[in-house]
Amino acid sequence: MSEIHSRSSLRRVLGAALLLPAIFVLAGAAAPAPQAVAVDITKFAFTPKEITVAPGTKVTWTNHDETPHTVTASDKSFGSKGLDTDDRFEHVFASQGDFAYFCTVHPFMTGVVHVKKP
Ligand SMILES: [Cu+2]
DSSP states (O other), X not given: OHHHHHHHHHHHHHHHHHHHHHHHHHXXXXXXXXXXXXXXXXXXXXESSEEEEOTTEEEXXXXXXXXXXXXXXXXXXXXXXXXXXXXXXXXXXXXXXXXXXXXXXXXXXXXXXXXXXX
């Protein structure tokens, strides 16, 4: 009697164990595209230099250098003040397009944000 009971418990545990990976796979498939992306400003460079994001994504730049930098769009559609060490600048890219930007203090520092639907 007790043996039957314990077998059905075992089956229940095994069933749950088999279901778990399936739940993770479903959760992964349902996860929306990331809505926030980080760009580091380190050693006089934007890293990654080029990113591709979906419309509506918030991009955050963080200055890790000891030197002030800016994040300034070539078309002036967005722009930061001078960012000191550990300062951040955020911009939400609402519409599609290719947005080149640079640092006004060091114009050789350039980057591009490509905004397009996934
Ligand atoms: Cu700079």
